[in-house]
Amino acid sequence: MKRPLPLYRTLAASLRADITSGKFKPGDSFPTEMEICEIHSVSRHTAREALRILTDDGLIERRRGAGTVVVGERVAAFAQSINDFDSLLQYARDAHFQVTERCDAGSEILDRYGLTGDFIILEGIRRELDKPPQASVSILVRRDLAPDLADGAILEGSISERIEQQHGIPIARVTQRMEAVALDPKSAARLDLDPGTPALSAIRRFRDGSDEVILLSISLYPAGRFAYEMQLERR
């Protein structure tokens, strides 16, 4: 039933694992294109597509004539990532997610977020105890992983951790995209605000070990109720 991943994507996942497993450490030189071609029996084009993914992800750096190196000395920056990852989950743990609607994800929605498969949508609000609603949230989750709950149910804690525990699927990476948007009428009503109110849109894609998106959340934090802070340390 599953469509097989393209070769260059599985290759990228394999090379990514070589880095995260510690086979190649930050600062190490990475195999050359030709070496990858021979080792994995692929064309140079395929190898380059895979390397491009790692480059875009900031895992490696490439210089013409010089070669490829694993991005070096990112101890501090990576510590930052750990902090972020944990604090992201910590925040999710502290807040409650109140479901107001549950429906299937149409192809249009799936298309918009680049998802493939059978997903359902959970809509609702996220709030901390005794506080006004903090965000309007839409969650797209694969049907076989979705929690079994009815409209109006209140879900405590982090959905991603729930999935990890109940289905044994570890989340390997989260990519996050933030931008400013105007509140749509539906979300505005949920948060008791006027449509058009500025809001911070955070789209998070939770990925498993093979880089497949298994959960996608769209959070709308209205102006004044939420700020995202982060620190970047120089190495």
Added chain:
Amino acid sequence: MKRPLPLYRTLAASLRADITSGKFKPGDSFPTEMEICEIHSVSRHTAREALRILTDDGLIERRRGAGTVVVGERVAAFAQSINDFDSLLQYARDAHFQVTERCDAGSEILDRYGLTGDFIILEGIRRELDKPPQASVSILVRRDLAPDLADGAILEGSISERIEQQHGIPIARVTQRMEAVALDPKSAARLDLDPGTPALSAIRRFRDGSDEVILLSISLYPAGRFAYEMQLERR
């Protein structure tokens, strides 16, 4: 002299111009790969590289079997992937800062951002080559570190790196705070938008080794022109 741009880059610029000039409007279908090949006399590979640039910039969307369409203005955003210290600086390097105003920082402003000392304010816009203004920026910098430039000057590259090099003060840490706001009239005018338009506010504090703030920047990225992407790796 300037090194000549690769063919796929000039082609991308040409295609980008076709969109920004209005030759192709949002929602229009875009020439197919083969049409571009014939019109510009390039190989399909080169055409695809150019189209990939426009796709990464969010100017077009492509669907297998269906074709290529210019995306609606609403959705068009220039995603910036920033997941560590280096890429934050890299982003600053690629963009130009155009100064529109220079004045002293009053005590009220300094108080608001918790600064002490003698600061001046540089206001202006930040943009990348061939792209519309991306952000309205206010920079508070210590007077003795401020670059010597007049109104209307264009500053290339990163201001923080400039300070590091010219004054030998290394930046040790950057803290960043992001939230949604409504555009104030002044910034709105600079970006040619209506006041009240949603925007992403990013306040960055650049600190030296002793944790003193030596530069503070307030960037307002209007909705639809900028998205902030980051990756969190589990370790």
Added chain:
DNA sequence: CACAGCGAAATGTCCGGACAAATGAAGCGA
């Protein structure tokens, strides 16, 4: 030892071809 020059190696650019997969429209039949 310093240095210029050379050349191997590595990535970047560009071309060609082939097949796969998805789309959408046209045609066909019940």
Added chain:
DNA sequence: TCGCTTCATTTGTCCGGACATTTCGCTGTG
């Protein structure tokens, strides 16, 4: 009309090759 199939179109994937450009180590010369 509605539904189904067929088919050309379009983008995605993968392969092969060629040359350009940059880097870096080696080597010979002074």
